[in-house]
Amino acid sequence: MNTHVKPGIWRRTGNARTAFLYLLPSVILFSVFVFYPMFRTIYLSFFLTNQNGEAALHVGFENFAYLLESSAFLNSMKATVLFVLYTVPIGIIIALFFALLANEKLKGIGFFRTVYSSTMGISVAASSVIWLFLFHPSVGVFNRVLSVLNFPQIQWLLDPEWALISVSISTIWMNTGFSFLILLGGLQNIDEHLYESSRIDGAGYFYRLRRITIPMLSPTLFFIITISLINAFQSFGQIDILTKGGPSQSTNLIVYSIYREAFINYQFGTASAQAVILFIIILIVTILQFKFGERKVHYQ
Amino acid sequence: MKRVELIDLSKSYDKQIDVISGINVTIEPGEFFVLVGPSGCGKSTMLRMIAGLEEITSGTLKIGDKVANGLPPNKRELSMVFQNYALYPHLTVQQNIAFGLDVKKVKKPVQQKRAEDVAEMLGLTEFLQRKPRELSGGQRQRVALARAIVSESPICLMDEPLSNLDAKLRAHMRMEIRRIQRTLGITMIYVTHDQVEAMTMGDRIMILHEGKIQQVGKPIDIYNNPANPFVATFIGSPPMNLASAKNDSVSSTLLIGDTWHLALPANENYSHPSSELIAGIRPEHLRPATKDTPEADKFYVEVTNVEVLGNETVFSFELGGNEWMAKWSGQWHIDSGDRIPILIDTGSLCIFEADTGELIKKPTDLGNFVFGKEVLL
Ligand SMILES: Nc1ncnc2c1ncn2[C@@H]1O[C@H](COP(=O)(O)OP(=O)(O)OP(=O)(O)O)[C@@H](O)[C@H]1O
Ligand SMILES: [Mg+2]
Numbered sequence: 001m002n003t004h005v006k007p008g009i010w011r012r013t014g015n016a017r018t019a020f021l022y023l024l025p026s027v028i029l030f031s032v033f034v035f036y037p038m039f040r041t042i043y044l045s046f047f048l049t050n051q052n053g054e055a056a057l058h059v060g061f062e063n064f065a066y067l068l069e070s071s072a073f074l075n076s077m078k079a080t081v082l083f084v085l086y087t088v089p090i091g092i093i094i095a096l097f098f099a100l101l102a103n104e105k106l107k108g109i110g111f112f113r114t115v116y117s118s119t120m121g122i123s124v125a126a127s128s129v130i131w132l133f134l135f136h137p138s139v140g141v142f143n144r145v146l147s148v149l150n151f152p153q154i155q156w157l158l159d160p161e162w163a164l165i166s167v168s169i170s171t172i173w174m175n176t177g178f179s180f181l182i183l184l185g186g187l188q189n190i191d192e193h194l195y196e197s198s199r200i201d202g203a204g205y206f207y208r209l210r211r212i213t214i215p216m217l218s219p220t221l222f223f224i225i226t227i228s229l230i231n232a233f234q235s236f237g238q239i240d241i242l243t244k245g246g247p248s249q250s251t252n253l254i255v256y257s258i259y260r261e262a263f264i265n266y267q268f269g270t271a272s273a274q275a276v277i278l279f280i281i282i283l284i285v286t287i288l289q290f291k292f293g294e295r296k297v298h299y300q
Numbered sequence: 301m302k303r304v305e306l307i308d309l310s311k312s313y314d315k316q317i318d319v320i321s322g323i324n325v326t327i328e329p330g331e332f333f334v335l336v337g338p339s340g341c342g343k344s345t346m347l348r349m350i351a352g353l354e355e356i357t358s359g360t361l362k363i364g365d366k367v368a369n370g371l372p373p374n375k376r377e378l379s380m381v382f383q384n385y386a387l388y389p390h391l392t393v394q395q396n397i398a399f400g401l402d403v404k405k406v407k408k409p410v411q412q413k414r415a416e417d418v419a420e421m422l423g424l425t426e427f428l429q430r431k432p433r434e435l436s437g438g439q440r441q442r443v444a445l446a447r448a449i450v451s452e453s454p455i456c457l458m459d460e461p462l463s464n465l466d467a468k469l470r471a472h473m474r475m476e477i478r479r480i481q482r483t484l485g486i487t488m489i490y491v492t493h494d495q496v497e498a499m500t501m502g503d504r505i506m507i508l509h510e511g512k513i514q515q516v517g518k519p520i521d522i523y524n525n526p527a528n529p530f531v532a533t534f535i536g537s538p539p540m541n542l543a544s545a546k547n548d549s550v551s552s553t554l555l556i557g558d559t560w561h562l563a564l565p566a567n568e569n570y571s572h573p574s575s576e577l578i579a580g581i582r583p584e585h586l587r588p589a590t591k592d593t594p595e596a597d598k599f600y601v602e603v604t605n606v607e608v609l610g611n612e613t614v615f616s617f618e619l620g621g622n623e624w625m626a627k628w629s630g631q632w633h634i635d636s637g638d639r640i641p642i643l644i645d646t647g648s649l650c651i652f653e654a655d656t657g658e659l660i661k662k663p664t665d666l667g668n669f670v671f672g673k674e675v676l677l
Contacts, residue, residue, distance in 0.1 A: 193386035196353050201400035201451070202374030211399075215390040 038279075044272035053268045063273035073274065075249055076257040079164060083253055084232040086168035087175070092221070092228060094172065095179035100213075102180075103187040113184065119177030124237035131170040132157075132242060160250040163243050167251050171238055175231065179224050186220030187213070218297040226289055233282050254278050301329035301485050302364045302377070302454040304350060309359035311345055311511075319345055320511035323359070329454075332481055332488045334502030336495060338534070342511040343491040344383070347457050350489065351380050363455065378455035379448035383463065385440050387432040393419070393443050394428040400451045418450045421480070438469045442476075449480065455487045462497065474501055495535050499523070507531050525650075528657035532580050532650060538614060541586070541624040544654065545579035554579065554646075557620020560599055564646055576654035583614065585648035585663075586626035589641035598641035606634050 020027075045063055047055035067073045098116045102109060119127065134141050135156035143153050156166040190213065198208050214221075236255045239245060245252035245260065252260075254274060262271035303326065310321035320342035327333045335343050348354040350361065352373035361368045363376055379400075387396050395402075397415040406414075419425050422442045432440055441461060448456050461477075462470045478501050481488045492498055498505045499519045507514040507522070507530075514534075515527040526532035526540065533539040543557035554562045556579045589598045601617035601624075613632040616625045626642060634640060651661035 191384070191386065193382045193384060194388060196351075196373075197380065197382060197386040197447075198399070198403070199353070200351060200373045200378065200380050201403045203403045207403060211391075212388065218390075 041272045041275050044268055045276045047269050049266075049268040051266055053262075053266070055269075059269070063270050064277070067270060067273055067277065072249065072252075073257070076252045076254050079250060079252055080233065080254045082164060083168055083171075083235065083251075084229065086165065087171045087232050087235075088225070088228045091172040091175050092179055092224060095176050095183055095224070096221075098176070098180050099183035099187055100209075102184055117177045117181045117184075119174055120181060121177070122174070124174060125241060127174050128170065128238045128241035131166075131173075131238075135166055135170075135242070157243050158247055160247045163247055163251045167238060167242055170242065171232070171235060174238070175228060179228060182224050183217065183220055186217045190216045222289075222293055222297045225293070226286060229285055229289070230282055233278065233285075302487055303327065303329050303362070304455060304487065304489065305360075305362035306346075306350075307360040307362070309346075309349065309361060310357050311342070311349060311354065312357045318357070318511060320508070323513060325506060325513065325516055327487060327489060329487055330485045332478065332490065332501060332503045334498045334505040335489065335491045335508060336493060336498040336505055336534075337508035337514075339493055341508045343493070343508055344459055346508070347380075347459050347489065347491050350376075351378060351457055352376050376455070377453050378457060379451045379453040381444045381448050381456070381458040381461045383459045383461065385432075385444040385461075387440060387443055387447075389432050392429050392431060393424060393435070396432065396443055397424075397446045397450050400447065414450055415446075418446045421449070422446050422476075437464050438473065441465060441473060445477065445480070449484065453486075455489070456481070457489050457491075459491045460493065461490075462492070463494070470497075477501065495537065499535070507534060509534075525659065525662045526580075527659055529578055529580065529652050530657065532652075536582060538583050538625040538627065540580045540582050540650070541619075541622070542578055542580045543620045543622050543624070545577040545651065547577060554649075554651075557622065559620060560644075562644060562646060562649075577660075578652040578654050578657075580650040580652065581644065581648060583625045583627035584629075585645065586624070587643045587645075588628060588632075589643045593641070593643060597643060599644065600639050600641055603634055603636050603638045603640060605636055606632075608632070 044053075044055060046058060046060060048057040048059055048063075050056045102113045102116055122130075133139075137143060137153070137155055137158065140156070142156060146153060154162055157163050194212055194216070195208060198212060203211070234255050235253055236259065239251055239253055239256045240259075243251040245256050255278070258271045258274045258278070261267045261274060305326045306323045309323040310318050312318045323346065335346060337343055345354060349356050350363075352368070352371060352375075356369050363371075363378075368376055388399065391399065394412070394415055397418060398411040401411045401414060416425070416428070419428055422445060424439065424442055424446060427435060427439060427443075432443065435443065441464070444461065448458075458477075462473050465473060474497060477488075477490075480486075490497075490501060502519055504517060505519050505522060506516045509530050515522055515531045519535075522531060523535055526535065529542055533542065545557070546555045548555060551561075552564050554564055554577075556562055601619070603615050603617055604623070606613065606615040608631050610631070612627055612629045613634065614625055614627045615632075615634055615636075616623050618624070648663045649661065650659060650663055652659055
């Protein structure tokens, strides 16, 4: 005999409704600021738009087809990939180097920790302006130094050969502070006893680095590599201030190219298509990284 | 096997206060030497100084016959087990054990062989491919032990290695460590704050309090003849009962805790001029008075608390402002509030000088608690 009365649907979903209520604020925020723009972008990428950015003509995948044949877009892709390759590995190696230095227990190390992480506190715009002065062809510090040393002058931001490198250098400088801080935090989390134990065994500095520090730091490294990759793909501010995508498109990174397409050429359709492609690329890179990188990562 | 000698060793972290000072002790080759003391007394500091992880402020440290003050840790030929084990979380048990060998560039097959041998000895064979986080506390502790043993160093330092284990595992590991130390003949310096570990494991123990040596000796000697009131209360459970005492040489009695007059044998007299005394007696030496006891020898006490522990009964009472405890074997049906007569032998009494804490009378009569092997034959 079944005396158990099945509770009504209103009753049974009680927990779910409570949970949803808790989630509601973030659901609203995400919807307004993330999901809606995302789906709107995907929607627009299948259309040609009018001057006001409204969808005018459904063209299916033609925007994508057009982009993949456009030499300007391919050039922009190439510049972006080069930019990522220049900035991410070098930036992380430099940050790691500083973090290792700043992790030593020395007098006054706090000063260096502050200095190394200070670039975090400067906005992209402000630091770009500083770099603009440093790169200045005649009064910039770099060319002054070169001329003192009797080297030929370099048109840092005006020479298509050099512009991407110059922008990369300033980007590395801007991002070092953040990576440094995260890596230093990771280093400080490593149990001091592990090093003491290895010292008793007689392990030297590089042995400890290779067999203790790097493996123990791997989750942090993995995190900072992921963040740096995504960040590099999305760089915009420094391009806008330093080069405006020039000279001759050599620094026209993809986000800058999207911006130009949308707000200068008013081609919201192709701009959206570019954005979707960027989204897919970042997605693929991140998935690949998780697939291959995470195997080597040791989590506590 | 190597001797470790500490001569007038002291350590200060801030150049002002010495956290340990005036340490003079020689640890013999192959000895199991236990360093015991309350929390913060400087045990770890001392061990780390011997290991070379902490600088020596003054004094001399000799390992073997060489002065080792400035020697880097790896040149001291010792191994160390840390309190938290300090296992490498990203390496397997096998790699953890072989880590030190790999540092010393021992060949891979030899590394493996030695790691496996030690793992076998400690019953870790089936865990060799696991990571430390997949092990229980006791297994991790054994890995830490294995790491120390595999190095075949003549000296091994251990810092409270059993403190994270449950009582049963701890008892097991006590014997295990002792057995391994004996078979390999390692010189062991073992830090603990647990007096049971100190009593059961050490060939000799050293009691440290506020950075100073209180007493060094065989556990049983320390138990029987504590050098001062601190040692008397630190070793033994329940601790030795203490109360202030005065010696009356005219009537030849000892006044304990302002209430008890204890008649002294004619030839005994503790008249330290002008000095206050402290009398101490172990709980098991406070014996029940029987019907045959002369009324004059009985002391009546009012029981404040009773604990029956199966084969023994511990009860407490108050004397001169101190809580005293007595431990009788067997199950006694006593209730708190009862007034019961007890008996004190002057022979089992310890007497200390109050100011210096110096022991001026050792107990001569240890009651029925010391037996020779002859009894069994
Ligand atoms: N790095 C340090 N800097 C300053 N003072 C320290 C340092 N390490 C320990 N001390 C101090 O030295 C004293 C002895 O510390 P130590 O770690 O040797 O105690 P311990 O006997 O091992 O105690 P426990 O049983 O709690 O481990 C303590 O008072 C402690 O505060
Ligand atoms: Mg300690």
